[in-house]
Amino acid sequence: MSEYVFKLPDLGEGTVEAEVVRWLVGPGDRVAEDQPIVELMTDKATVEVPAPVAGRVLRVTGEPGDKVPVGSPLVVFETASTGAEATPALPATPPAPLVTPASAVAPASFVASVPAAAAAIDRPTPPAPRAGRVMASPATRRRAREAGIDITQVAGSGPGGRILSADLATARAGAPAHAEPTAERTTSGPADTVTEVKVIGLRRLIAERMSEAKRSIPHFTYVEEIDVTELEALRAHLNATSVDAAGALTYLPFVIAALVRVLDAFPQCNCRYDASRGVLLRHHAVHVGIATQTPDGLKVPVLRDAQSKPLTVLAAEIRRLAERARTNQSTREELAGSTITVTSLGKLGGIVSTPVINAPEVAIIGLNKAVDRGVVRDGAIAVRRIMNLSSSFDHRFVDGYDAAAMIQRLKDLLEHPATIFLPKVALP
Numbered sequence: 001m002s003e004y005v006f007k008l009p010d011l012g013e014g015t016v017e018a019e020v021v022r023w024l025v026g027p028g029d030r031v032a033e034d035q036p037i038v039e040l041m042t043d044k045a046t047v048e049v050p051a052p053v054a055g056r057v058l059r060v061t062g063e064p065g066d067k068v069p070v071g072s073p074l075v076v077f078e079t080a081s082t083g084a085e086a087t088p089a090l091p092a093t094p095p096a097p098l099v100t101p102a103s104a105v106a107p108a109s110f111v112a113s114v115p116a117a118a119a120a121i122d123r124p125t126p127p128a129p130r131a132g133r134v135m136a137s138p139a140t141r142r143r144a145r146e147a148g149i150d151i152t153q154v155a156g157s158g159p160g161g162r163i164l165s166a167d168l169a170t171a172r173a174g175a176p177a178h179a180e181p182t183a184e185r186t187t188s189g190p191a192d193t194v195t196e197v198k199v200i201g202l203r204r205l206i207a208e209r210m211s212e213a214k215r216s217i218p219h220f221t222y223v224e225e226i227d228v229t230e231l232e233a234l235r236a237h238l239n240a241t242s243v244d245a246a247g248a249l250t251y252l253p254f255v256i257a258a259l260v261r262v263l264d265a266f267p268q269c270n271c272r273y274d275a276s277r278g279v280l281l282r283h284h285a286v287h288v289g290i291a292t293q294t295p296d297g298l299k300v301p302v303l304r305d306a307q308s309k310p311l312t313v314l315a316a317e318i319r320r321l322a323e324r325a326r327t328n329q330s331t332r333e334e335l336a337g338s339t340i341t342v343t344s345l346g347k348l349g350g351i352v353s354t355p356v357i358n359a360p361e362v363a364i365i366g367l368n369k370a371v372d373r374g375v376v377r378d379g380a381i382a383v384r385r386i387m388n389l390s391s392s393f394d395h396r397f398v399d400g401y402d403a404a405a406m407i408q409r410l411k412d413l414l415e416h417p418a419t420i421f422l423p424k425v426a427l428p
Helices: 136-149 165-173 203-215 229-241 251-265 309-326 400-415 417-421
Strands: 004-009 017-022 036-043 045-048 053-059 067-069 072-078 184-188 193-197 219-227 270-276 278-283 288-290 290-296 295-298 341-346 363-367 373-377 378-396
Touching: 017 203, 036 072, 036 203, 053 378, 067 136, 136 165, 203 295, 219 400, 229 251, 229 373, 229 400, 229 417, 251 288, 251 309, 251 363, 251 400, 251 417, 290 309, 378 400, 400 417
Parallel strands: 288 341, 341 363
Antiparallel strands: 004 072, 017 036, 017 067, 036 045, 053 072, 184 193, 219 378, 270 278, 290 295, 363 378, 373 378
């Protein structure tokens, strides 16, 4: 027997350290070669790191939330082979991301509950299977298929019932699994109960990016009331006559189609700011970030080249990108490179919001809830469908007048939706 010291390899793209999100094994566990042993988060993505050798885990470095430098010992294995301390050769490609790269974590609007993460070696009994969407990483799904395991019948022991590699091993062996340790610790006193939740992983990235965006960007928020009665009539008509069984049209594709036309006249709002060079990158193509709520937090998949896509394609792309983000199937390319973000709070939209800009962009458009409201039209009270747009701009590069003028132009298109689809030369 000998000890094999596995040092944290370079995970790609200039990574110098990685944060421990959760350990998939602990001291005393026996692992097979290439078995996932730990989830790490870099500034780019969360990855599963496999074991370089088969053996027994002697020691691990770092608790969830701790950062481990590249090249430092990560895990010590007891192996049957000879040879001392070693660092494995770097893989040809970095491990595949499980969640979102940091550039796609948008501080745009409101975010979900904190994902639970590992904090101790003692592990409770795993929860029973739950109905609904199965939560598992692409790598875990692949291993389930290869092992002939019906993943819908596996009890997930991760946060929110997420299925982990250990759960698949349990399903194969028919033995109790190691459940994921938790980052929550509850203490109680005479008059209060306090639960400590360690801020790690994706939630930490969201917190850091929100703080940086508010600290470095002077936000200017502009709210406008939109009469979407005609837009609602058009949407209802298209949904009633459509043969597309994939899903009904929402307001979002109409807003993006109108936004594409508006940005022709306000190109300063379709930009990314490179702070390191002091350069504003003005894009001709419109790559729209779609703020999407997921079980892991807010992610922003990117709908590329929106200016070249018809309404039905925009709607289909929004559905596809949102579903991939929610099921942790998004690629790095799908989660980076947006030039302007749109966030919709849907039925929870309220009256007004103050969306935070998704840096390094300079503008974000927020949709609030559409409601029927009594308004004055031609001297009489009429019931109209009203929706507010709450938008924020980087005041360093977008003047208040231009921001207001842009939203007014967007308002005009949405209140007369036929003009969204007219040839551009026909518009004044």
